[in-house]
Structure formats: C-alpha cells, structure tokens
Amino acid sequence: MNTRMSLYVLPAITTLTLLFSANCLAGKPLTVYTVNYPLAYFSERIGGEFVDVVFPAPADVDPAFWTPDEETIGGYQKADLIIINGAGYAKWTQKVSLPLMRQVNTSKSFKDEYISIEMNVTHRHGPEGDHSHAGTAFTTWLDLSLASRQAEAIYKALSRKLMDQKSIVQKNFEALIADLLHLDEQLQDLSDKKPALPLLGSHPIYQYLARGYGLNISMVMWEPDEDPGEQQWRNLQTLVEDHATSWMLWEDSPRPESVKRLEEMGIKSLVYSPCFNRPDEGDFLTVMQQNVDNLSVVFSGAD
C-alpha cells in the first residue's frame, strides 16, 4: 500500500473499527438476574460488558431464605435471563411466576447428583424468620467441579443470546473454568493428604464440599454470631465422642466466646465461607482461595 492510499485507508479502517465497537458498546446489555452471588459472579465473568448482572438480595440476608417484594419479582420477570441455582435453592422461586423460557437452572445437568438431607429442625437467623434445611442440599457451588458445570449452563444460555459476541463470551468462560478448576485441583490435593479426616461444620451447608473432596464433615446448626445454647454444646460433646475432630468450619467469623469454648474442647475454628453474598472485598474467587488457604492449615499436618 503506497503512502497516499494509507492516508485514506488507515483512518477509514480505524473509524470503522471505532464505530463497530461503539455500536457494540451502544447496544443494550442483557439484563441478567441471579438468585445468589456465586451465580452473579459467573455471569459477570462470562458475559463481561455485554451483560448487566443484578443480584438484588440485601447484603445482610441469606439469599436462600430471602423473599423478594413484588417490585423485585417484577425485575426478575422482565430480565433477559434468570439464573437459578436449582436443588431447591431459594424456595421463593417456587412460589412466584417466572418465565420458563428465560430461566436457566444451572444445576439441572447434575440433578441426579443432588444430596438429600433429613434434618427437620427449624431455626432462625437474620430477619427472614424460621426456616428449615430439610429436603435437598443446595450449596452446589462449593464443589468447584459442580460450580464449573453451573458456569457452563450460564455460558450456554449467554452464548445463545449473544450470538455476535460468542467468541468473546467463550473466551471469558474458558478463563473462568480455568480459575475454578485450579481451585478444584488445590482442594483435591489437600484432601488427598489426609483422606476422611473428621471435621465439623457449624451449619448444614458443606454437603457438596464434603462429597466432592472426600471430606468427613459432621454438621451442626450453629450461627457464627450467636451462642448455640447449652443443649447444643452438650450435643456437640456427644458428637465429638464419635467423631473426634480438631477443626470446625464456620461460614463466617465466629464469636470469640464460641471459639474459646471450642478450643477448650480441643477444637479449632476456621472460616470456610459459602460466599452467598457479594463480599465487601474481593470476589468469589478470592473468597474461595481464602477458603482453600484456610483449609490447607488443617491438612498441612498441624492439628
């Protein structure tokens, strides 16, 4: 190309490229509503600038037991995609009307692998009131191989909607999967060091984590910020007689009194956050990485 041509062609190409990009940017992003933060994170990572992800549950409420008001339900109904966890997560979705065609049940591909739980005691935490964990365990994303399958379901739905940006979306998805599987690998390596090491879970949310990585976790129904009560302490005492363990996993930083009393029983505390809500700092990956780091102490040989 001679100099004269390049004077015209290059600016033209640049202008066209800018216009094209501007057009893409000017196109309205897809509105994606999710029922919890992990799914919101996956959607943001995969969709990138082409999606507007909304996770409307308040930060101080467990989204599994949250009930949106009618206005928020209206937002879900109008969304381009509604990302559902499945496995009975967020029971409010069973009581409201959401368009079926725009719903993505991210755990449907492994519905045969759901874990049933039989505990039928109600309890209360947060402003939502009494609730029960009976039925199906729903914290599927704590098994990061299942999390990657949930991410894949989101990817499929988004790539159908974003045909023109499919290659970018695919790239984003592959990057996310790489991150998730890296964490998955770390957890596998950890658990291989001490298979079936007895652990305690403060809340019945670690079922998929336990199964996915061969962890021997017995769970009670304690809250990090509440005194479980003497009966619960006695129950724990009985439990550890059959399930001798040195560690209890907490979903959030426990109260110092509980930590101290556990230590008196020879049980140390570590935080393994399910990351239901958007963290104050970092994101899903950093929280999971922190979880893995916390857990690594258990398997590093120190009791």
Add this chain to the structure above:
Amino acid sequence: MDSLYLAWRYLCFYKVRSFILIGCITVIAALPLALEILVNESERQLSLRAESTPLLIGAKGSALDLVMNSLYFSDASPEPITMAAVDQILESDLASPIPLLIRYRSRTFPIVGTTLDYLDFRQLEIKSGNPFSLLGQCLVGAEIARQLDLGPGDHLTSSPEAMFDIAGVYPLKMRISGVLAETNSADDRAVFVDIRTAWIISGLGHGHTDLAKSTDESVILKREAGQVTANAKLMQYNEITEDNIDRFHLHGDPVTFPITAVLALPHDEKSGTILQGRYLDQDSNYQIVTPAKVVDSLLANIFRIRNVLDAVILMVGTATLMALVLVFSLSLRLRSKEMETIFKIGSSRATISRLLGAEITIIGCLSGLLCLIIMLLLNHYDVELVRRLFI
C-alpha cells in the same frame, strides 16, 4: 305522475304488510352476505391464531380437540399429559416449551394455567396492573374485566367441581394482578394463572396451618416422631395471601403433574422438523400437530357445509321470492276496484302496474338500505361477533 308518492302512501297505510315484506326481502338478501362475512371472519381468526402457533404437543387422540382447547380454550379438554413432556422439549434443545393446563373455569371463563412466556409469545400487553407474580394471582382478559367490572386488586374465584364430592376440586379465590389489553381473540375471555396455581386449583397442592405448631388437637389424627398426620377436619386455605403463601405446597414431583398441552416454539425450521420426527413413533403417548394444518382441515369442512348452506339459502330465497310474487299478484287482484276507478277517471290500466312497480322499488330500496346497515354493522362488529358466537 306521482307513482312514488302514491306507492309510499300505500305502504304507510298497510304498515304491517309493508314491514313483513321489507323484512322478508332484507333477510333473504342479507342472510347470504352476513354468512359470507361471518364465515370469512371466522376463517381469518381461526387461521391467524393457528398460523401463529408453530407446534402443539398433547396426548394421542383428537387433534381437533387438542387445537380447539389449546388455542381457543374450548370446553372439551383433551386427555392430559405430564410436565415430563416439557422437560423433554427443554432437554432436546430444539424448541422452547410453554405448558398449558386448560381444564378449569371461573364462572364461564376458562382458566389457563401456563407460564409468563405465554404473554411474550402471544404479545399480550398489560392494560392495567401487572402480570401475575405470586401463586394465587391471576391476569384477566379485557372482556372479563369489562363484563364483571373487575380490575387489579379485585378477586375472582375458580368454579368448584363435583360440589358434593368430598374429593372434588375446591374453589380458589384469586387476586387479580392485572388486566390485559384487548386482543380480539380468545385471550380476551380467559383467566391466566401460573401453572402451579392451576395445580393448586386441581387439588395437587394446598395450604393449611402448620401442623407441627398447631394447638388444635381435634384436627390431629396422630403424632409420631417427625411426622404429624391431620384428619379431614383440617381447614385448607382457599386463598393464597402473602401471609400464608409459605404454607402452600404441592404434593408430588411436578414432573408428573398434568397439563393439557405444550406449545412448542422451534428455534428454527430444521429444529421443528427434527422435533416433529421424534413424535412420529407409533409407540409414543404423545402427538405433535401443526395447528394451521388442523384448522385448514376444519375450514375445508366448513367450506363444504357452507356450500350446502348456500344452496339451502338459495332455495329458501327462491321460495320466498315466489311467495312475494304471489303476494304482489294477489295485491293486484285486491286492488281491482282501484284499477277500475283509476281507469274510469282517465288513467290507463297500466297505471296500477306503475304503482306496483313504485311499491316494489320503495320496498326494494328500504330493504337494500336495511341490508346495507346490517352489512356495515356486521363489518364493524364482525371480529367481536365471531369471537363471541363461534370461537
């Protein structure tokens, strides 16, 4: 010569006879035209709705019943299938499914259990209020709102079935969340609910007080560890409110719950063809139909019937005209004295023929005018008439 004036005076004097004559001629003239307009409009409406519906899946049986119930909400419900059919379509990734359960009524209006996708599919707009969001809410068609003077916030109750059967369907009081804009289709006369609300109406789900916390021992049959069994005295809620919605639950796996049909919207033509091929298996419990073809077949039959009707109308019309000729000729005979007088006064005998001709002209014009008015009215209201009378 004032033939028209004299003819007019004659017709006004013999009003009853004149009305009867005008009426007969108007009916004979208007009937075939009216039939033509109504049949054409019926064909148009039937075809339009059918053509906009790509595929319909239901139980094996009458394709016509399936189409009429699913598209026009007719009374005859086809044999039910289950939600498994919906899952099957979802998993095939060939089409988007919209389940339909059209089995129950509120007064005379059909209750259509479906998902919100139906509103997008039919491009139904909300005139006031919102689409149903919680279970127990409903969205009503424009005509229902107008007829019953209902709006968002009002209530509508499903009609009980088998009133004296203890195991029958109980009425559910539904809050109206919104009213649809007029569509001039069967949707104007329908009550739309979430498919799960329809299952609750059918008795597959219900709500009642929390038995674990209940202090009324008279409703408890027995208590065992982890299980409380209630007796028949237990009162079930007949309305879903924000206070009791958490106590409503479905009994069983929704995959096994009944629906009457699935609207299948193929992603593309190839997917549609593949999907149809999957249901052609003789052993399949399902049938897949293209509503446009079913309706075309129905219309072909209607066309044949219309030909017969046209022939009948022609014969009746001929007979009526012959009767009219007889009436006029008898009228001439009755007016022989008048003829005599006119002749003697100095007019020709043909004057009576001219007077008769003028009468026939006036009657013809009035009939024609009435016919025109009827046709104009029909043209204006044909859409609504067909919807009310036939569809």
Add this chain to the structure above:
Amino acid sequence: MIRLSDVRFCYPTGEFRLAIPEMSVAAGEKVAVIGPSGSGKTTLLNLVAGILAPDNGSINIAGTDLDRATDQSRRDFRITTIGFIFQDFGLIDYLDVLDNILHPYRITSSLTLTAPIRQRALELAEQLGVDARLKHHPATLSHGERQRVAICRALLPDPKLILADEATGNLDPDNKQLILDALFEATSTNHTTLLAVTHDHELLGRFDRIVDFRDFLVNEPEAS
C-alpha cells in the same frame, strides 16, 4: 255539449246491444237518465266518457269526436274534461281526503299538480263541507262524506261534464238530497253539464230533462 248520433254498441259476447239514433245534451244542462236495470245506462255513460268505443255512429263531447279518438286521447280527454262520480264512491282507501281529491293529478301526466290546484282542492273541500276531515281516511267517513269527497275529486279538474252513475244509490234519503244539493250547486257555479244515471224517482224533479232508456234498448239481434 253532448251529441250522440246513430250510435250502436254491442259487447263482444253479443248478449247486449245498444242503439241510440240521436241524443244530445246542452251545455250546463242537468239531465237524468232512467231505465230498467240492465238497460244500458252505465254503458251510455261509458260511451260518453270514452271508456267504450261505439261500433257505429258518432259521439261528440264538447266539440271532440270521441268515436275517432285513440285510447290514449280518450283517456286524456276524459281526465281533463269529464268528472266521474260512482255509486260506491270510488275513493282510494289508503289516501286521506285531501289526497283523494288530488288523486287525478297524481295518476296522469295530463294534469299538473300546482299550488293553485292545491288551494282549489281546499276550497272545494270547504265548499262541500269536508274541510275538517282532510287528514281522515275514507274508512272513517260517513257515506255522505265519502260522496262529497268524490264530488270534490270530480270537480277539481274543472270539467265541462260530470257523469254521475247512481251517485245517491248508497245514501239514506236525507243524504241523497244533500248530495244532490251539493252537486247541483257545484255544477251550477261553473255551468257544468250533468248527466246522472239514477233510480231515485223522487229526485227526478230537480233535473232539467229526463231521458228514458227504454227507448234505446235493442234486445234482439239485428236482422242481417
């Protein structure tokens, strides 16, 4: 006004024959025609009116030879020159009194209905005492009122000749006199000739001349 000369008439069936060698009526004259039933009195009126055409002879009415005129000419002549009054009144049931009076103007193009004609109709109605019944139909009128309406209708075109066929035949004795009074008064005003067929011998004294039809009747066939 009327001149019949050697008029012969026979109906197509051949059952009745009429032969009038000579008959004349002067203008303004009031002539009564009497005779037995079936003697041909009405046939005479029909010949004079031009309704029937004679087989032989001449009929001259107000200077017009009707025997040579065409059917259309005779009708036009009749409606403009001759007024007819019938025994059964001959009113049109579906027209009110005013329309009945104006009727001749509506059934032929030889007469034109104008405002002055309408005015004259109202005057005639008033003259004959039926002006209060203009909007009534014949069925609601008495026999006397009906005949008076018929007289108005006959007089409206201002005819030169009135032919009355048993005009008082369906009236009671009081009405007969009244009708005759009205007829005579109306025809006298315009010097209209009146040729009236009647069976009422009580009324004969009021006429200028009486013609006995027994003189003109031919019952047996004419010898060939």
